[in-house]
Amino acid sequence: MSGDFEQLWAELAPLGRNRTTGGYRRFSWGPADTQVRSWFRSAASARGLEVETDGNGNLWACWGAPGSVEAPRAPADKAAAVVTGSHLDSVPDGGAYDGPLGVVGALAAVDELRRRGLRPRRPLAVAVFVEEEGARFGVPCLGSRLLTGAMTPERAGRLTDADGVSWAQAMERAGLDPERMGPDRELLGRIGAFVELHIEQGRALAHTGDAVGVASAVWPHGRWRLDFSGQADHAGTTRLADRSDPMLPFAEAVRAARRAAEEHGALATVGKVRVSPNGTNAVPSRVRAWLDARAAEEAALHAVVEGVDAAARSSAAEHGVTVTAFLESKSPLVEFDHRLRDRVAARVGGEGGAVPVLATGAGHDAGVLATAVPTAMLFVRNPTGISHAPEESATAADCRAGVAALADVLADLTDAGPAEED
């Protein structure tokens, strides 16, 4: 197995990697995305998996003839499919593991089942969801949101990237038909369970000393855009009293985000900022900033956002600046299916063994799919906890442990038996 994982990893690693930063820039529908999607098609085909693209641009690679999962079946049906997978897009200068580990791991788990001489008795598919990070169009998990209906095709189609290209235009340029976008109840109805393998994006497993963990829940989280509008002026001649400088209330909002997060045991981050006109000797006319906030409970999340908003408004008023807040996306608390979680944990922990069960502040396609199908997640230890950065890492041994655990879970869920019995 390790050979398969490592070969797949080595094929994927150079695609979309920036030589200067060492980070990945795989943005949906862009050139690097085209490369990694094409790599996935080849790797899946080489394994005898049949690859299809759904109406929202997500990829599905099916073990066995696609016909075996095409007939609509009730989720409880023994023939309902088991799906695993993740995403291949990245944040700007992201790491190698967030997303790809779950795709490469899924293909390697298929190889591992074969090596064990097993064949699934339920359909098994590997999925790749598009625009999970929201790095290009601003809304994370867009592919899974469209699939489940959490995002309407009308709203998605109008989302634009930094150059003003819309999601619909970008899809079309990639050869897809935006008219096909939208929820796909039939496809979802054929899925009995979804399991996502993912690198941990914190240090919980590093602390417990385990290579693999199981997810319990995804924290409620959201993104808010704050637009501070003032008046561009000459930096060398405009008296302080005459200024409407939006950089000043923006700075107060950054401070307030940290303060409120500390106060409510939450997370708040201002990681993206755009300044206009962004000239050294010009008081800005506008500062546009994005707030990412997450908390274990809805009430804490609400309190953080309220705190930032109040500080921004108060400072904006003081400086003659207007501030407008837009909710860009929000995800409620997701508790993963308890029965599936317990079954996965029992399988990973082994006889008498125990496996850490963790909540996470990160959004995932699994969190979106959990609203439609029984869903579980496996985490692989991240020694530094660093993620969304070139330094993100996992040891080869832990990746192998993750693949083995995923293969165990898939064998169980698909009721796999000896291949020669077929």
Next chain:
Amino acid sequence: MSGDFEQLWAELAPLGRNRTTGGYRRFSWGPADTQVRSWFRSAASARGLEVETDGNGNLWACWGAPGSVEAPRAPADKAAAVVTGSHLDSVPDGGAYDGPLGVVGALAAVDELRRRGLRPRRPLAVAVFVEEEGARFGVPCLGSRLLTGAMTPERAGRLTDADGVSWAQAMERAGLDPERMGPDRELLGRIGAFVELHIEQGRALAHTGDAVGVASAVWPHGRWRLDFSGQADHAGTTRLADRSDPMLPFAEAVRAARRAAEEHGALATVGKVRVSPNGTNAVPSRVRAWLDARAAEEAALHAVVEGVDAAARSSAAEHGVTVTAFLESKSPLVEFDHRLRDRVAARVGGEGGAVPVLATGAGHDAGVLATAVPTAMLFVRNPTGISHAPEESATAADCRAGVAALADVLADLTDAGPAEED
């Protein structure tokens, strides 16, 4: 005269203007810059002025055969040239007047002298200095700094724009030879006086009720780049205690800049910021910010910069972030030549009249040239004081008053007499 000014203004106005913002994006050596330089050559040629480009890319349009200003002469020489002019580049989304008023005004003043039937008895030239705003390569007044030797050609050649294109490469692509860069003592030695007409970038003249004023001094000012380096991390999973978020000390530096400026009666602005990787769900790895500071006295300027630096360092240490400050450019206090200033003021104020004499916080090519030749500046009233923004404005009547005042000054300094006497 007004017809000439208005026609020239109408020709120049559409070039390099962004339709969405209404602001100008004329960046040195870029497509809009090529257009405005070409426009200047045509307008000057149409007036019988001979246009030359110096080794640093500045344009010179001479009234009379260039030979008449070619022979080296002592500055005190009656035959030393009188030069007027300004710049055509802009800050991002800048206004129409900052720079162009002094170039269009210079050409219109030439027309006005002719209309009055006058011919200069000293050589008269109109100059256009390159990269005055420093919007593309970061150092303002680069053309005049290179000419006077305030910037070495080696350092200038290595300056890069946001895309990593060097000044030397950009010059070369525009058809100039970077080997010719550097101070030009011979050219400076032929100049007896430089006078720059410029829009006021504050509201002093609006308060006094005068259309035109004269400059006394340029405040000491400078630009500092602050690099805050932390650790990119996932915004949804990295505990606050585990973060090294450079956005936090950056926010403190913004606050400190305002506080220190208030305390020392100075100006301080953070108008330009670049965040890496600039993703909504990533703690930034780096925030790069630029501080523009100006004060009437060197001591106050120093105190402001020290105050920002101390606040940035203290907050950076608290958040596990490193901060490095780079001085990008600094200009000492410039007091304009007193004799020339008084002569210009007497001419503009008229018999028994008085003209406001103002210090300015804005850097200008005149401030750089003042270190090499007697230099003066005329300001035209700005009703709102807004500059470096699309809303920058002056009334047509005030522009005409500025051109008339410049023509008066040029007639005086060039010892102009009736054209038929020649």
